Amino acid sequence: MKKNIVYYHGKTQYFNTGDALINKSLIDFITQFGEVEINLKDAPDNYLKDLKIVSNRTVSKSYLSFVFQIIKGIIQNSKKYNQIYFISSPPGHQFGSGYKAFFKELIVAFSYFLLYCFKVKIIKIGFSLGPLDARLKLLERFKTNFMSSYLVRDQISYNYAKNLGIDKVDFFPDLAWTYDVLPKEDIKNGVFISFRDQIFTGANNEKYIEQLIFTLKNIIKSNFSKNRIVIGFQVSEDKQFCDKLFQLLKQEYNIEFISEQIFLSNAHIFSSFEYVLTNRLHVALLGFQYGCIPIILTDLNKHLKIKGIFEHADSRDLLIDISEPIHLINNKMDLIISSKRDIYEKLIIKEDNYYKSSLIKLKEIFND
Known part of the structure; x- marks a missing residue:
């Protein structure tokens, strides 16, 4: 019986453990449906180690070189x-x-x-969309004429695509929900903190940073002052800002700073914490995979990617807006802490539903 073959252009932000997380999850899925060849141009050793690619073929090519290699393979092996x-x-x-x-x-x-x-059936999967300027909106809609599947990961992106006239858009959960780990049964205590200093790369974020630090300090003072507090980072560019937070907070609290980047290979560190407090989506979701309650702290009016994904997961109660008054934020934190067991159980159910719906959707795509 003939097999399918899946070509995957996987070049990404190799310095970001969140990208390793969702790519690992995707690769684990698609290997169930045929042979896989992955283009990982210039991928560093630590990234390849995180992906644990053994049976798949990998190449290191530019995007167009990879496309032309696919076409050459089709011509030479059209019946394979x-x-x-x-x-x-x-x-x-x-x-x-x-x-x-x-x-x-x-x-x-x-x-x-x-x-x-x-x-060739072209698939775009597990992404958030927007904002795009007028030219890119037109081009994005045009590109979908050649795609068989266009799968976004949150309701905000779904609505955005629909407004662009992309009728074939459908939903596919963020792939971090379906990442499979076996958490260590550590005694959980305290909070793991990790933040970036901006919402979008290159934005002017002085006011955002000021509000973020002010709110973070108040949350720690009201909720975690007597707990174990550790600051770390999953993205190399976050190290400087996380170190800045450490320098600010160590004057008042007994706090630790992990100076080495967290990769998938050492992410079991999350197993020892009750909470993850962050504005990074995949710090939150990787922490959840190891048994933490993921709490998002950011400007929710601008950070639509995270807002959309958590709202779709019926987890609005885990979204803290830095623009809200401190007394409302403290009330919300009190509710999270008092309801942590129920919140975690609800997330586990949602994760299971996401896994099942993801598998159903992939079977539809690859077995149609």
Whole structure:
């Protein structure tokens, strides 16, 4: 019986453990449905170690070189495979503006057209969408003409795509929900803290940082002053800001700073904490996989990616808005702490539902 083959362009932000997390989960899924060849151009050893790729073929090529390799393989082995799939980009967050981004996506659109002509089924999966400027909106809608599946990870992105006229949009949970680990049965105590200093890369964030630090200090004072407090980071660019938080907080509290980046290979560190307090989506969800209650602290009016994913998971109670008055934030924290067991059990049920719905959707895609 002929097999499927899945080509996956997996080049991503290799310095971000969150990207390793969702890519590992995706690769574990798609290997169930055929042979897999993954393009991981310039991937460092620690990233490959986190992905634990053993049986799959990997290559290191530019995007277009990888596309032309796929076409060459189709011509040479046209009868070898049942169906050929192309996962066009890693899961994550797609947004952008300007001519540079437009021409980059124009090349992608051209590649989709070529692969479509060779009857390749193009899949885009597990991502958030927006904001896009006017040119990129038109181009994104145009690209979907060549796609068989267009799967976003939250309701906000779903509505955004629908408003662009992308009718084939569907939902697929963030892949961190379906990452499979065996948490160590450590005694849980205290809170793990990890923050970035901005919502979007390159934004002016002085006011955001000021509000974030003010609110974080008040939350610690009211809720965690007598607990174990540890600061660490999953993304290399967050180290400087996390160290800044450590320097500010160590004057008042007995606090630790983990100076080495957390990778999937040492993420079991989360097993010893009750709570994760962060503005990083995949710090929150990786912490949850190890038994922590994930609490999001950010500007919810701007941080729509996290807001959309947690709201879709019926977890609005875990979203703390730094723009709210401190007494309301403290009331919300009191409710989280008093209801932590119920909150965690609800998340476990949601995770199980997400896994089942993800598997059903992938079977539809690869066995249609």
